[in-house]
Structures are given as C-alpha cells and as structure tokens.
Amino acid sequence: MKSLYITSVSTFSGKTALSLGIGLRMQAAGLKVGYLKPVSTQPYTAGGRILDEDAEFVRRTLGLDTPPWELSPVVITTELLDEVMSGTLQRDLIAEIEQAWQQVGEDKDITIMEGGASMREGYVVGVNTLNLVEQLDVPVLSVVSFHGEECLAGMCVLDDAMAAKRRLEDRLMGIVLNSVPREDMDYIRTRAVPFLENQGIKVYGVLPFDPYLRALSVGEIIDTLNAKVLTGTHLRERLIEHMSVGAMSVEAALPRFRRQLNKAVFTGGDRTDIQAAALETSTTCLVLTGNLQPTSTILKRAEELGVAVLLVPDSTLEAVERVSGIFGKTSLAQPEKLSRFQAMLSEHLNYAELIRDLGL
Incomplete structure (x- = not known):
C-alpha cells in the first residue's frame, strides 16, 4: 500500500491545503485516494463523537465514504493527556493508528496522511512524526513555510529544511517551500533550491505567498467571536485579507486604512469617527467592541457600501487576539480559494516528479 506522510516544521504552514491539493490532483489523474490524519489536537464534537475539523473538511472535499471519526484515530484531549501523565493510559495509540491506516487504505492506490502542526507534536503521547513514519515505514513530504521577516536572506527556510532532513534522514523524500513572497521567488529558486538539493534535499515546489488564500471569511469572524450581525447578514462568504485596529486618531488611522484592502477594522462601538473613516476605504x-451600538448613520452607510457590521461584548484587544488565533491559516472552505490554490499547484509544484518518486 502506497502512502505519503505530509508534515510541517511549524504551524500554519499550509499542510492541510497541500494534502487536499495533492489528493485532488491524484483523483483527477484517476487514482483512488485515501486520507488519514493520525493525530488531532483540535477536536470538536459532532453527533456525540470527537472529530477533527480539518479531516472532516478534507473528507467531504475528496468525496470519501470513510466515517469522519475514523479519519483521526487519536484525538489528544485533556483527559488523554492526564492519563498519559498519570501512567494510567491503557490504549496502544500506535496500534490504533496503524489499524486505521490499514482500513482507509483498502482498495486505494495511495493514502495521504496529514501530520501534526510540527514535527514535535505528539511526543508526550508517543505519536510524533518520527515515531509514526518509522512504525508505518512511509515516505515524508515536509512543508517549509517562508518567514522572511524573521530571518536574514531566507535563512529560516534553509534552517527548517535542513532540520527536517536531520530528523527524518532517508524518510524525507523532499520538501515544498510555501508562502514565499513574490519578490523573494527568484532568490529562493536560484540560490536556496540549488543549495538544498546539494544537501540531498529534493524541492518539489516553491509556492508563492498569496494573501487571498489566508483570508478569513466574515462568517468565520462571526463564529469565532459569537458576534451579533447588525448589517450584512448575506455577507458571510466575503473574504478579509487584513486586520486593522482603530484605537488611534483618525489622522493616524487613515493612511493605514488606505493601504489595506479588504480589511476588518476592530474598534469601539463609540468610535464613530474611526468607523466613518474605515467606511471610506x-x-x-x-x-464593534464593548457592546456599544453604532449610530444609525454608520449602519445606513455600511448597508449602502455592502460592509458587514458586527457587535461583540469583548474589548477591542480581546476581539483582536481571538481572531488573530485563526488568521493566517490557509483554509480552502470557499470554492474560489480552492480553485486558486489548485491553479497555484499546477504552476509551481512538480507533480509529475512527485508521482514518479512515489512509484505511482
């Protein structure tokens, strides 16, 4: 049974998006694809069962008939962690994962396995990336995300790629570099990629940064903040590419508002001046925070412009912090984002070489 384990070295690297994108491409080529997310740290409950939200989304998009609760055999909860720490755990987690892997792979040409948010995730319960890929004997494709603002000349990309190679050794079949700013694409392709390949690290693709793919929908903000919708109930699918905080004077806020397109502005419900300025950009x-109702003039103008106005009880800082926790994660729930990501993979991922190296 062929398998591909897709992991990353840091959170919000685009691992789920890549797993889904490769799976769809394989299906389009006529391959039967299975999917498994062996370990989940983001559980939610549906129908009395604990599921993983990302795994359920991938299952629906790939059209798989596997029950959603079977796609994430090990869900790390507070209760499971307590059992591990107290030495009372009676389950063989590796065996449970192996059984699920065998089941989802039945009659499939390949099973895509989506790893944790980082290579260290799951160490405490013995189901980290290295343990799993050794036990299951599967090749690994690692997503390495660009962090140019933190490192000199793409050094973080090189460090992360070489660290992945050091940890996984021959099990690492290669990497995909993700979220590379367009102004850095030439440097990464002509300098970083040849260097990495000279170190024995195959680079299957260099994906450019696209803020549209990391945008949040209005609906996601509504759900995250449990917000009351004052205008724009029909705008849940509209996408937000930037967040801006209106806690300063209008004179200070306007230049920033003008630079940021398709943004969400967080401000107090009593800051009519900031609200009016935001609506002109x-x-x-x-x-609007603090449960402070805006004026009828603001609501009327927002309706005219097609701007959603949300009311929340949180302070501005609290609301921003809660939304920041999910902002920047590549979510492909909107069809137009999925199509855009697929087009990006077609242009920038060496799919033919990946398939050849997998023996498919």
Whole structure:
C-alpha cells in the first residue's frame, strides 16, 4: 500500500491545503485516494463523537465514504493527556493508528496522511512524526513555510529544511517551500533550491505567498467571536485579507486604512469617527467592541457600501487576539480559494516528479 506522510516544521504552514491539493490532483489523474490524519489536537464534537475539523473538511472535499471519526484515530484531549501523565493510559495509540491506516487504505492506490502542526507534536503521547513514519515505514513530504521577516536572506527556510532532513534522514523524500513572497521567488529558486538539493534535499515546489488564500471569511469572524450581525447578514462568504485596529486618531488611522484592502477594522462601538473613516476605504467588515451600538448613520452607510457590521461584548484587544488565533491559516472552505490554490499547484509544484518518486 502506497502512502505519503505530509508534515510541517511549524504551524500554519499550509499542510492541510497541500494534502487536499495533492489528493485532488491524484483523483483527477484517476487514482483512488485515501486520507488519514493520525493525530488531532483540535477536536470538536459532532453527533456525540470527537472529530477533527480539518479531516472532516478534507473528507467531504475528496468525496470519501470513510466515517469522519475514523479519519483521526487519536484525538489528544485533556483527559488523554492526564492519563498519559498519570501512567494510567491503557490504549496502544500506535496500534490504533496503524489499524486505521490499514482500513482507509483498502482498495486505494495511495493514502495521504496529514501530520501534526510540527514535527514535535505528539511526543508526550508517543505519536510524533518520527515515531509514526518509522512504525508505518512511509515516505515524508515536509512543508517549509517562508518567514522572511524573521530571518536574514531566507535563512529560516534553509534552517527548517535542513532540520527536517536531520530528523527524518532517508524518510524525507523532499520538501515544498510555501508562502514565499513574490519578490523573494527568484532568490529562493536560484540560490536556496540549488543549495538544498546539494544537501540531498529534493524541492518539489516553491509556492508563492498569496494573501487571498489566508483570508478569513466574515462568517468565520462571526463564529469565532459569537458576534451579533447588525448589517450584512448575506455577507458571510466575503473574504478579509487584513486586520486593522482603530484605537488611534483618525489622522493616524487613515493612511493605514488606505493601504489595506479588504480589511476588518476592530474598534469601539463609540468610535464613530474611526468607523466613518474605515467606511471610506476598502473595508469588508467592522467589528464593534464593548457592546456599544453604532449610530444609525454608520449602519445606513455600511448597508449602502455592502460592509458587514458586527457587535461583540469583548474589548477591542480581546476581539483582536481571538481572531488573530485563526488568521493566517490557509483554509480552502470557499470554492474560489480552492480553485486558486489548485491553479497555484499546477504552476509551481512538480507533480509529475512527485508521482514518479512515489512509484505511482
């Protein structure tokens, strides 16, 4: 049974998006694809069962008939962690994962396995990336995300790629570099990629940064903040590419508002001046904090412009922190984002070489 384990070295690297994108490409080529997310640290409950949200989304998009609770055999909860720490755990987690892997792979040409948010995730319960790929004897494709603002000349990309190679050794079949700013693409392709390949690290693709793919929908902000919708109930699918905080004077805020397109502005419900300024620029959503109702003039103007106005009880800082926790994660729930990502893979991922190296 062929398998590909897709992991990453840091959170929000685009691992789920890549797993789904490769799976769809394989299906389009006529391959029967299975999917498994062996370990989940983001559980949610549906129908009395604990599921993983990402795994359920991938299952639906790939059209798999496997029950969603079978796609994430090990869900790390507080209770499971307590059992591990107290030495009372009676389950063989590796065996459970192996059994699920065998089941989802029945009659499939390949099973895509989506690893944790980082290579260290799951160490405490013995189901980290290295343990799993050794036990299951599967090749690994690692997503390495660009962090140019933190490192000199793409050094973080090189460090992360070489660290992955050191940890996984021959099990690492290669990497995909993700979220590379367009102004850095030439440097990464002509300098970083040849260097990495000279170190024995195959680079299957260099994906450019696209803020649209990391945008949040208005609906995701509504759900995260449990917000009351004052205008724009029909705008849940509209996308937000930037977040801006209106806690300063209008004079200070306007230049930033003008630079940021398709943004959500977080400000107090009593800051009519900031709200009016935001509405005169490219604003998708106003998040008004402190449960302070805006004026009828603001609501009327927002309706005219097609801007969603949300009301929340949180302080501005609290609301921003809660949304920041999910902002920047590549979510492909909107069809137009999925199509855009697929087009990016077609242009920038060496799919033919990946398939050849997998023996498919």
